Amino acid sequence: MNEQPTHEDDATENELDVVGADFEAATDQVFDDQSQAQPETRDEEMDRLRAEVEAADKRVLLAQADAENFRKRMRRDYEDQLKFAPLAVITDILQVRDNLVRAIEAASTENQGAEGLREGVAMVAKQLDDALAKHGVEEIPAAGEQFDPNFHEAISQMPCPDVEEGKVAHVAVTGFRMHGRVIRPAQVVVSMGQG
Numbered sequence: 001m002n003e004q005p006t007h008e009d010d011a012t013e014n015e016l017d018v019v020g021a022d023f024e025a026a027t028d029q030v031f032d033d034q035s036q037a038q039p040e041t042r043d044e045e046m047d048r049l050r051a052e053v054e055a056a057d058k059r060v061l062l063a064q065a066d067a068e069n070f071r072k073r074m075r076r077d078y079e080d081q082l083k084f085a086p087l088a089v090i091t092d093i094l095q096v097r098d099n100l101v102r103a104i105e106a107a108s109t110e111n112q113g114a115e116g117l118r119e120g121v122a123m124v125a126k127q128l129d130d131a132l133a134k135h136g137v138e139e140i141p142a143a144g145e146q147f148d149p150n151f152h153e154a155i156s157q158m159p160c161p162d163v164e165e166g167k168v169a170h171v172a173v174t175g176f177r178m179h180g181r182v183i184r185p186a187q188v189v190v191s192m193g194q195g
Helices: 007-036 042-081 087-110 112-134
Strands: 139-140 152-158 168-173 175-178 180-184 187-191
Touching: 042 087, 087 175, 087 180, 112 139, 152 168
Parallel strands: 152 187
Antiparallel strands: 139 175, 168 187, 175 180
């Protein structure tokens, strides 16, 4: 008995063809994905690992450079703190020095009998200046210098035919700097020239 295919059989075969085609396409896709996701070769793996190591080395070098810069900055801050630690003491000593200088000036203007006193006080003032210099404290030049607000504090102006306009005619209080930093500006009278 030969049976003739019916419409139902044709429809089933068409459905099976479609399902079969879909299955083949899905299978091909899986194999394509697997071929793309195959483990990398040894050379590829070595290249990838080398790149990762180089990136890690760069990160380590940057971290070491940052740490070294931080250490240098901390060392510099610490040295500055040490260098300027005696600043309050130096300021007090400068007042003593001022009084010694005033005593020398008074002794030299009063009379000749005070010559011994003047010499003694001058020696103390010299000793004090040497001690200050040992700690980096130096006098700021002012008399006859061009007025500079970075180093001088003008307390007044006056006509002075002997001194050019804008220059220091008289130093009222000597200024000092420590390791190049002004710790007390010189208080000065600035010349106005001929007037």
